[in-house]
Each structure stands twice: as C-alpha cells, then as structure tokens.
Amino acid sequence: MRSTPLPSRHWDGSLFHVRRRRSLRLSSDSASRLLRCGQGDRCRDCGNRIEWYHSTNERPVRLHPHELPAEKVPPSCHWHVSSGVAHPAGDGSGWCRLPHAMVCPARDTNPAAPELTGLRRALAVNTRRLIDSGAFVPPPALPDTKASASTTCRPARPVVQLLYLRYLANHPVDEIQCVAQTRRRHRCTSPLLTHDTRAGVWTLLPSTTSHGQLPLPGEFMAVYSLTGLSYAEQLRWRAQRCPEHAAIPTAADVALAEWEPFDPLLHHEHIRTRLPTLARRRAPAGYGSKAPRADRAPHRGS
Known part of the structure; x- marks a missing residue:
C-alpha cells in the first residue's frame, strides 16, 4: 500500500512549493559555539x-x-x-x-x-x-573560618572592577579559567592571571549600588581593581580569555563568561571589609605590655 503523494501543482496550475525543514546549525567558520538558548x-x-x-x-x-x-x-x-x-x-x-x-x-x-x-x-x-x-573531582573543602582567619584572607567570590563596572566572580582571582576552546575541543585550562601579565590591585572602595544610588553608610569593601590596566587588557578579562586565546579572535568559546553584575543589596554576603593578604603577621611576644623586653637596654635614668 502506497501513501498518496503530495500534489505538485495548485488548482490554478501553479507549482506547489514545499519548503524543506532545516535544523538550526552553526557555521563552521563561526567564532562562537554558544548560539543556543540553553x-x-x-x-x-x-x-x-x-x-x-x-x-x-x-x-x-x-x-x-x-x-x-x-x-x-x-x-x-x-x-x-x-x-x-x-x-x-x-x-x-x-x-x-x-x-x-x-x-x-x-x-x-x-x-x-x-x-x-x-x-x-x-x-x-x-x-x-x-x-x-574519575569523571568529576569535587572542589576542596573550605577551611574553618576561625582557624584560617589568622593565616589567610582570600575571598572565594571576589568583586572585580573592570571597565568602570563591578562584577562578582565565581572563583578566586588566580583561579578564573579561560572559556576558549582548545584544538582538542576541550575548555582551556589556563587562568586569566599569569606570571607574564600585569595583575590588578586590591583596594577598599565604597559599596555602591548598580543603580546610581548613594553608597551604603559606613560600608567599604575590598575590590580587585583592574582599571589601571590597558583597555585591551580589560577587554581580555571581560571576555574571560587567557593571553594565548585573546590573540586568536577566531577561537570558539565553549562556556559562558562567569561574570555576574555586582549588586551590594543582593550580594551582601560576599562583601569583605578588609584587604586580602597571604599571611597576617602575628603579634610578637610581649607586644602591648608595659614591661620592658629582656633584650632591650635599660633606661639611663634607671
């Protein structure tokens, strides 16, 4: 039994044109692989x-x-x-x-x-x-806040300022990964901050909202500022590309840039009021006491 074929002409004799269904595809020379809704x-x-x-x-x-x-x-x-x-x-x-x-x-x-x-x-x-x-390696557990407060101060999600805007990063500054695609069609594992590139500066700035409102009263926050870098370097950070893939504009992206516009009202838990340091110095023995140290010469009047 054969199905009835579609008519090739309309009732008035004109040709019947059937449009071929085409799936959404990506051009082979496209510089992005993210042309999809999800x-x-x-x-x-x-x-x-x-x-x-x-x-x-x-x-x-x-x-x-x-x-x-x-x-x-x-x-x-x-x-x-x-x-x-x-x-x-x-x-x-x-x-x-x-x-x-x-x-x-x-x-x-x-x-x-x-x-x-x-x-x-x-x-x-x-x-x-x-x-x-072995397909997934969980991230290392965060150390105890009380135990690590005296030795380290490293924001897990720092606030980065570039192109005069503030963004909330998903990883520490030295762990922000490139989103470009390698030749093996995997995500690049190189970080944005390398020993060959100029780093930003940690500074304390007022906590302002993204809607032009006044700063929060008495609130200062630690911001990793990149405004001192060149415009091209800030664009590289905004595109989240390592220096090698930043020089190749035709390289595809396999992930979205993980920058999230910072809002101090929504991201108040990520605000840090002191600058991060690698190691905080401990007070020396006898610091703050009025008793003279043993290695210090006595006063002449004594």
Whole structure:
C-alpha cells in the first residue's frame, strides 16, 4: 500500500512549493559555539548537569535540565523558559523548571518540599558515581573560618572592577579559567592571571549600588581593581580569555563568561571589609605590655 503523494501543482496550475525543514546549525567558520538558548554545563560543586539561562534582569541562572511537575515544586521556585529567557514564575502549565541550587547535593540545606528529596538523593548518587569513575573531582573543602582567619584572607567570590563596572566572580582571582576552546575541543585550562601579565590591585572602595544610588553608610569593601590596566587588557578579562586565546579572535568559546553584575543589596554576603593578604603577621611576644623586653637596654635614668 502506497501513501498518496503530495500534489505538485495548485488548482490554478501553479507549482506547489514545499519548503524543506532545516535544523538550526552553526557555521563552521563561526567564532562562537554558544548560539543556543540553553548553555549546557556541569555544576562545579556536585558535577551534575545544569543549563545556564539569562533571566529577565540579565543575570545568569542555573536551572535543572529537566522539567518537573508544577504541583511537586513550591510556587516560589517555579521558573519557565520563553524565547531563551528564564522567568521566575510559572507559565500556567502543569510543568515548570527548577533552580539547581534547590536540589544540589553539595549544599547542606535540604529542599523545602519533601517531593524534591528523592531528586536530590538521585543527584547525590550520580555525584558519587562520577567521583568513583574519575569523571568529576569535587572542589576542596573550605577551611574553618576561625582557624584560617589568622593565616589567610582570600575571598572565594571576589568583586572585580573592570571597565568602570563591578562584577562578582565565581572563583578566586588566580583561579578564573579561560572559556576558549582548545584544538582538542576541550575548555582551556589556563587562568586569566599569569606570571607574564600585569595583575590588578586590591583596594577598599565604597559599596555602591548598580543603580546610581548613594553608597551604603559606613560600608567599604575590598575590590580587585583592574582599571589601571590597558583597555585591551580589560577587554581580555571581560571576555574571560587567557593571553594565548585573546590573540586568536577566531577561537570558539565553549562556556559562558562567569561574570555576574555586582549588586551590594543582593550580594551582601560576599562583601569583605578588609584587604586580602597571604599571611597576617602575628603579634610578637610581649607586644602591648608595659614591661620592658629582656633584650632591650635599660633606661639611663634607671
């Protein structure tokens, strides 16, 4: 039995043109591989798959890659994607998207809804499988704040100022990784800050908002300033490329730049009020006491 073929002409005798369906493809000479609405990635804390979207306020959002029944997700956590933009609300359907932070097994907080506990447990099992197979290496545990306060002061998410704007980085300054693609089609492992490039300067600046408001009263924050570098060097940092790939403009990107516009009202927990140092000097023995030191000569009048 044969299906009836489509007519080749209309009723008036004109040719019947059928448009061929074409899938969205990327040109081989394109300088970017990110021409899609959802950029797939893996969580740097648990290794599970996530999808990056830009929200309505132009901030990147990490969403769970699969849709979930809306009835199993709290209404305050409903997200939906429309035209490649993530919106923090439901679209009226029976399905919704969920922020990955709600079910990330690397976080200590448990999901608010008991229905999400099973999903979080499944992601934890997958994380263990990735670790056992060597496909994922968890980040080192942060040292105790009280124990390390006297020896180190290194912001995990520093505030960087470049091109007269402030951004919140996802990694320490010396661990910000290049997003360019190598010849083996992997992400470049080189950092942005190398021994051949000029480094920025840590400085204390007033905590100002991104909307032109007045600075917070009595609030100063540590900022890694790159305004002293050249314009081309600041563009390299903004594009998040190492010096080698910055000289190759045709190199593709395999990840989104991890800069997040800084807002002191939203990112108040990342504000540091003192400059980071590699090691803080301890007070010498007898410092601050009025008793004379043994190695010091006595006063002439004594």
